[in-house]
Amino acid sequence: MAKASNRPMSPHLQIWRWGPGMLLSILHRVTGSGLATFGLGLLLWWLGALASGADAYAVFQSWVWADLSSLVWSGADIIRSLIRVVLKVVVIGLTWSLFQHLLSGLRHFVLDIGAGYELDTNNRTSAILPVLALLLTAGFWALIILR
Amino acid sequence: MGNGTSIGSVRGLGSAHSGSHHWLLQRFTAMGNLILIAYLLTAMVLLPDLSFMVVRHWISQPIPATAVALLVISLFWHARLGLQVVVEDYVHDHANKFAALAALNLVAFGGTAFGVFSIIRIALGAA
Numbered sequence: 114m115a116k117a118s119n120r121p122m123s124p125h126l127q128i129w130r131w132g133p134g135m136l137l138s139i140l141h142r143v144t145g146s147g148l149a150t151f152g153l154g155l156l157l158w159w160l161g162a163l164a165s166g167a168d169a170y171a172v173f174q175s176w177v178w179a180d181l182s183s184l185v186w187s188g189a190d191i192i193r194s195l196i197r198v199v200l201k202v203v204v205i206g207l208t209w210s211l212f213q214h215l216l217s218g219l220r221h222f223v224l225d226i227g228a229g230y231e232l233d234t235n236n237r238t239s240a241i242l243p244v245l246a247l248l249l250t251a252g253f254w255a256l257i258i259l260r
Numbered sequence: 261m262g263n264g265t266s267i268g269s270v271r272g273l274g275s276a277h278s279g280s281h282h283w284l285l286q287r288f289t290a291m292g293n294l295i296l297i298a299y300l301l302t303a304m305v306l307l308p309d310l311s312f313m314v315v316r317h318w319i320s321q322p323i324p325a326t327a328v329a330l331l332v333i334s335l336f337w338h339a340r341l342g343l344q345v346v347v348e349d350y351v352h353d354h355a356n357k358f359a360a361l362a363a364l365n366l367v368a369f370g371g372t373a374f375g376v377f378s379i380i381r382i383a384l385g386a387a
Contacts, residue, residue: 150343157375160332160374160382164379170312171312222287257310
């Protein structure tokens with residue numbers, strides 16, 4: 114370089130400022146990948162257990178939605194209990210992923226028809242959607258748990 | 261990469277001419293997912309509980325069985341298209357990319373078959 118300059122160098126692979134649109138873009142990919150692997154795996158386990166009978170469904174429930182107060186925290190059961198806690202976090206994370214991916218997917222439909230590219234509109238909707246996804250996740254679990 | 265010249269196409273480096281088909285299918289399956297996931301989540305909230313007897317009876321009825329079977333097909337199709345793009349973006353080695361896409365197709369077809377078979381088994385009352 115001949116001399117240092119303050120002029121922006123864009124696009125650059127490593128130096129950039131985060132914007133809401135970038136956050137939404139990578140969230141869409143990450144949540145989509147998570148749903149396509151762990152989410153579909155869980156869906157198949159659920160359907161397979163339903164098709165296999167009450168015993169298989171009880172096994173599914175004991176792993177995926179264990180009663181946290183009944184977990185045993187001694188000996189080899191510690192590992193099983195830890196997995197059950199992790200699975201519960203994964204299940205809640207997958208419902209969040211579903212709502213996040215659904216909302217950013219709807220945003221894709223809007224962008225597809227050529228709308229929503231104005232900087233203000235784009236930034237505002239991109240910033241609102243992650244908040245909305247968290248609210249939908251909380252609302253869904255409230256309906257499930259409080260029924 | 262090919263620069264769009266005819267020799268580039270002959271070498272297999274030109275456009276595959278199937279991008280818009282992929283793009284459209286991603287949208288069509290997304291619409292299917294949207295409707296059917298909304299149906300499934302609504303049912304899960306409205307059912308009295310998610311115990312074996314309740315869920316199994318619900319899913320064995322004609323409309324829920326059809327909807328969940330279609331959901332499995334639509335979800336796996338959508339996931340296959342989406343993960344294909346992820347693989348193409350991050351796996352650059354030709355052999356690894358081919359292996360990853362081949363595995364993806366096998367898992368997508370296998371998963372769809374298992375899900376649909378499970379629903380048919382429930383709906384037709386075996387076991």
